[in-house]
Amino acid sequence: MKIKSYEVAALNVPETDPLANMEEEKGRTRPVVILRLRTDSGIEGIGVTFYGGKMTGSLRVAVGELAALTVGEDPLRIEKIVAKLRAAADSSGPGGIFTLALSAIDIALWDIKGKALEQPLWKLLGGHRDRVPTYASGSLRRGLTHDQAQEAAHTLVKKGFKQMKTQMGLPGNPPPAEEVRRVRVVREAIGPDIALMCDINQRWRPEQAIDIGSRCEDVGLFWLEDVTTADDYQGLARVTAALKTPIAGGEYVWGIVPFRHMIEARSVDIVMVDIARVGGVSQWMKVAGMAEAFNLPIVSHVMPEILVHVVAACPNGLTVEYMPWMIALYEETPAIENGELVLPDKPGLGLKFDEKAIAAFKA
Numbered sequence: 001m002k003i004k005s006y007e008v009a010a011l012n013v014p015e016t017d018p019l020a021n022m023e024e025e026k027g028r029t030r031p032v033v034i035l036r037l038r039t040d041s042g043i044e045g046i047g048v049t050f051y052g053g054k055m056t057g058s059l060r061v062a063v064g065e066l067a068a069l070t071v072g073e074d075p076l077r078i079e080k081i082v083a084k085l086r087a088a089a090d091s092s093g094p095g096g097i098f099t100l101a102l103s104a105i106d107i108a109l110w111d112i113k114g115k116a117l118e119q120p121l122w123k124l125l126g127g128h129r130d131r132v133p134t135y136a137s138g139s140l141r142r143g144l145t146h147d148q149a150q151e152a153a154h155t156l157v158k159k160g161f162k163q164m165k166t167q168m169g170l171p172g173n174p175p176p177a178e179e180v181r182r183v184r185v186v187r188e189a190i191g192p193d194i195a196l197m198c199d200i201n202q203r204w205r206p207e208q209a210i211d212i213g214s215r216c217e218d219v220g221l222f223w224l225e226d227v228t229t230a231d232d233y234q235g236l237a238r239v240t241a242a243l244k245t246p247i248a249g250g251e252y253v254w255g256i257v258p259f260r261h262m263i264e265a266r267s268v269d270i271v272m273v274d275i276a277r278v279g280g281v282s283q284w285m286k287v288a289g290m291a292e293a294f295n296l297p298i299v300s301h302v303m304p305e306i307l308v309h310v311v312a313a314c315p316n317g318l319t320v321e322y323m324p325w326m327i328a329l330y331e332e333t334p335a336i337e338n339g340e341l342v343l344p345d346k347p348g349l350g351l352k353f354d355e356k357a358i359a360a361f362k363a
């Protein structure tokens with residue numbers, strides 16, 4: 001089997017909140033690049049990447065340039081192709097647009113491999129379990145009032161979510177007591193048995209994280225995420241050592257090597273890996289193995305319809321972030337039953353682009 005052709009498109013996907021209907025702003029869109037890699041045996045693999053922002057046109061071109069280099073290659077030899085692309089891109093990696101583009105290619109190659117071998121990706125990668133816990137993400141944002149956050153939290157509980165994430169690092173940098181109020185009001189709304197995570201998105205200094213984190217230890221948070229600058233491994237380690245609440249982090253770092261430094265420094269209790277920034281499925285799985293060797297759980301970042309496969313594959317996969325930013329791209333995505341995502345039986349990613357939606361989202 002050989003790769004025969006490819007098609008790349010930039011899309012603007014509407015930024016809705018299908019989980020709790022608490023949109024930040026009506027009509028806003030998120031730029032995304034999609035890829036179709038076609039083989040001479042008729043199998044087509046799909047890939048997605050983003051974080052191009054105002055450079056999404058450049059990201060679309062980068063995906064096309066790398067995809068052109070895969071034509072004629074055996075799609076089952078993924079590491080050979082990755083090495084070829086790295087070499088061809090010279091020193092434009094290891095982070096940035098090169099890695100974002102590589103991720104789309106790598107995801108599409110794994111989709112092809114699954115389809116060629118007639119196995120769903122999660123089974124090909126290890127198949128540890130066929131259902132994984134998932135948490136609602138993107139609804140309980142820091143921009144909401146406390147009342148709105150409570151209302152959204154109620155909606156998520158009614159929908160059957162057993163885990164959900166809110167945010168601190170509130171707008172205007174309020175006093176610590178006001179920050180802590182956010183997690184308290186959400187906890188009040190959901191009761192003691194729902195797992196509650198909280199994302200800071202790098203907005204605190206390490207000493208602020210220790211102060212505010214200590215004040216909310218009794219809220220029983222499942223984790224505090226990205227409490228300070230993502231590559232301040234020592235600063236993170238100080239916070240992790242100081243707090244009883246587990247610290248999660250890793251979505252903002254690029255490639256696999258920073259995870260080595262992060263884990264060796266004991267910067268986090270829970271390793272979070274973003275598939276676009278790490279370099280696709282192949283690299284995601286390598287970080288998962290690294291975390292396992294250090295007795296650390298691993299969690300996903302966004303795109304649950306794809307990440308559910310890698311989390312389910314690993315023995316140390318903890319939970320899948322259900323951030324439904326891209327589900328509108330597909331005809332169907334994995335169902336949630338009893339707070340868990342059900343892994344698909346279909347080969348590869350088990351996803352099919354919704355062609356009508358794709359046409360409507362064309363940038």
Ligand SMILES: [Mg+2]
Nearest residue numbers: 199225226251
């Ligand atoms: Mg985050």
